[in-house]
Amino acid sequence: MSNSKRPIQHYGKKDVFVYRTYAKPLTVDKIPESDFTKRNNTLLGIDIQVALHGEAFLKNYTDGDNTDLIATDSMRNFIELHAAKLEYSTIDGFLTEVAKRFLEKYPQIEQVDMAGQSVNFGEVAVDQNGTIKDSGIIFRPVKTERPRAAVSVVRKGSGTEIINYTSGIQDIHMMKITGNSFYGFVQDEYTRLPEKKDRNLFIYVDMDWTYNNPEDGAVEGSAKYVPAEQVRDIAAKIFFELQNNSIQHLVYHIGLKVLERFPQLKDVSFFTNNRTWTEVADAEQGKGKVYTEPTLPYGFQAFTVTRDDLK
Numbered sequence: 001m002s003n004s005k006r007p008i009q010h011y012g013k014k015d016v017f018v019y020r021t022y023a024k025p026l027t028v029d030k031i032p033e034s035d036f037t038k039r040n041n042t043l044l045g046i047d048i049q050v051a052l053h054g055e056a057f058l059k060n061y062t063d064g065d066n067t068d069l070i071a072t073d074s075m076r077n078f079i080e081l082h083a084a085k086l087e088y089s090t091i092d093g094f095l096t097e098v099a100k101r102f103l104e105k106y107p108q109i110e111q112v113d114m115a116g117q118s119v120n121f122g123e124v125a126v127d128q129n130g131t132i133k134d135s136g137i138i139f140r141p142v143k144t145e146r147p148r149a150a151v152s153v154v155r156k157g158s159g160t161e162i163i164n165y166t167s168g169i170q171d172i173h174m175m176k177i178t179g180n181s182f183y184g185f186v187q188d189e190y191t192r193l194p195e196k197k198d199r200n201l202f203i204y205v206d207m208d209w210t211y212n213n214p215e216d217g218a219v220e221g222s223a224k225y226v227p228a229e230q231v232r233d234i235a236a237k238i239f240f241e242l243q244n245n246s247i248q249h250l251v252y253h254i255g256l257k258v259l260e261r262f263p264q265l266k267d268v269s270f271f272t273n274n275r276t277w278t279e280v281a282d283a284e285q286g287k288g289k290v291y292t293e294p295t296l297p298y299g300f301q302a303f304t305v306t307r308d309d310l311k
């Protein structure tokens, strides 16, 4: 049976953690919605997944013949040692270059898939002679807002071609305490949720975007690279400004603004999770309220905003 008819045949390694110190800093142009212009990359952590595709690997299954088989242990070594060999400022650029190097090194590989999520570390500021400033050498783990990328590279002629490239950010967690509503939805015998003209809205947001030209994001040093931090800040600005009727309403407007700001992007996809707190009581004085955690199960929304939506 030919490989093209087989739905699945690839293998690889996941959770290849690569922590690189003094990687190349990333600098980008300022945009109105964000103060972000620089990622220092003094400590750049990435959790990486790699998968290799190729007809040559079929005999590993069918005949137990390990000729051409690249051990998954070698794959992790290849990635880790290229983190020392290469100079890179983005996850996207690193993954793409390593994927190309895999194809260069091993002729039996037809396609390389690589994906990675940032393992974030924030700088710790300390008093230095009366001024609190970044220590430059101490970091604390930051669990949310992890930039990520996924890319597949295949052979084309004597070179390579980037396919299926997305760049994104996962786990933006934002709570807006007022200025959100949810009413007008279907009312029938299954409805228990009260309509709200004003509610708190706590959302977990993952976003992934694609470029009109994948090289603009995936190749190290591109002037058109869109940093996840600026996309996050656009999301916060729209959340702040929009008197939203639902998460659906909110993500659509975030998507429109991101595509308007970055003409090099083709589309932006959302995966959101609703973590809105349960109201317990009104504060006895003032306009405060008391909330508690929402109960399981949580709702989600998945949606892509494309350039057609801008028209």
Ligand SMILES: O=c1[nH]c(=O)c2[nH]c(=O)[nH]c2[nH]1
Pocket (backbone or CB within 6 Å): 182, 193, 245, 246, 247, 248, 274, 299
């Ligand atoms: O923003 C929301 N969208 C929904 O689809 C939904 N469904 C629900 O119960 N609460 C909410 N909130």
